[in-house]
Amino acid sequence: MKSLKKTRRIQVIVLLFVALALSTGLIGYAMRDGINFFRSPSQVVEEPPAANEVFRIGGLVEEGTLVRGQGDTVSFSVTDGGASVPVTFTGILPDLFKENEGMVGTGSYVDGVFVATEILAKHDETYMPKEVVDALKEQGVYKEPDADS
Template sequence: MTRKQRRSVLIGGCMAVLAVAVGLVLFALSDSIVFFYSPSEVMAKELSPGQRFRLGGLVEDGSVVRNRGTTVRFVITDKAKDLPVTYTGVLPDLFREGQGVVAEGMLGADGVFQADKVLAKHDENYMPPEVAAKLKEQGLWEGPEQASREAEPSKVN
């Protein structure tokens, strides 16, 4: 075997080992990858029950109902579609009606989202980036940066 052939075999072997390593990493991460959807996208995609994903939007006003213990029912909306959510656990201190929220869990067979994790915004100007992007796409939300730009008069040179 010539020197050139040995080098080609070595490079080919390294590429094969690298491809196997990348494949194993992707396979290991496939269970932890969670997609983000708004209620409108969940309805449009008709996701199967049991599939994990993140649901984001606004907590609909008047929808929070606290049941016995730590079970809470509420509705997440993107102003176009609504999706009922059930969560058992302690909600974040900043969880409120009308505020942005991201819930992680899965859709039940009854069409109710079963959340096992709820994330709430941390101040009055913050909305989770995924939620803000989805609502801005639909023209249903103006971020504080957009509203402040519209309030300033434009400078003409």
């Protein structure tokens, strides 16, 4: 009788490990497209990603590059002080989007142009995404926001 209990216990433990491994594998498979890595413009220029890779790019909208095309298409360049990457976006830009301000875009890098599917702008006078701040600090062009504002 004891060996039957021991056998059942081992079977249950093995079944739990198999279920855990299977669920971990399914969660990883489901999340593989949901993870967007952040890159600065300098990183994109140094090591261009594959055309089918979706990632986030962030920096400052370069002054004098914002061009509104026909319809909802907009093109501009994003810079971190070290490199600039041309960006195209079709859609409605956030109200706070303007030149010399921080932005983060999600999309892919196709033929030397970042084709954005989503554009985020800073939401108040002092906020800038941590990744953008870090990239700007690396290039030595980050300015601390005024404390008085």
